Amino acid sequence: MNKSIKYLALLLIIIMPIAAYADGRVRFNYRVSGSDSNPELGAKSVSSYKQADGSDGSAQDKLDSQSFSSFSIHYVSDYGLDFLGGGEILLGMYQFDKSYKTNITCTSVWLHPVSGSAVCANGTALASRSASGTSRSLDIGYVYPIGEMSVGGGIALPVLGSSGDLTVEWTALGNQLSLRTAAGLGNTESLSPEGKSFSSFFLNFGYSIDAYEVLLNYRSISSTVAAPLDKTKGVGAMLSSDELSSSSTTSSISIGVGYRF
16 A cells, blocks of 8 residues: 555544644543454365376365454544534544464365375375465444434444465475475475555444443445465475465454543
């Protein structure tokens, strides 16, 4: 993402509340529950190795563990704008951190393409796949007070930066069958995931108690990431593909507190 866009977004968050000269409130939300789609790749065909009946070898990428955490910081104010009709503008930052690990195994007997001898049996471990990442977004929304309560919502724009790591730790056998050993490479294959798409919306509800607020927030996130592969070795050779792509959908329930000043 262009650095100037990131800096502009940060300035919107920091400067606009200071320049507003209007009453406002600060809110903090933290995820307490929700759901996250399974990141495992499931059953895969391995065309470079055959079974006894001539069909492609088969493998499985199965989830071992995963974690997800998130929080948001918002500033809410009418900024002295009469056309908002009694409502308020919400600006802030949303961040989530995600990680997971999957295990890759053979699910059939693989035969060597030349000798015809068995090289992998059903259930044999080939590798583990580990991923972790952080994403920061600019939240923009609208809040409408109703007495002591408030309702609102908005969208998240992925302009504040993200980072991610994806590694495949091959077993000695997996490294050999994926042709990495022949290429003089070690057992750790590092991939470079890149975000391809991102969309997110949120809904929030607040209840005021004097100068404080109790908050409940719902958020949905859909994203797709992809990592380029080398078809001559490693994951690319196993899948006969030049890209590893995965999509996820996450929902979050967050609770929080706000302070009016």
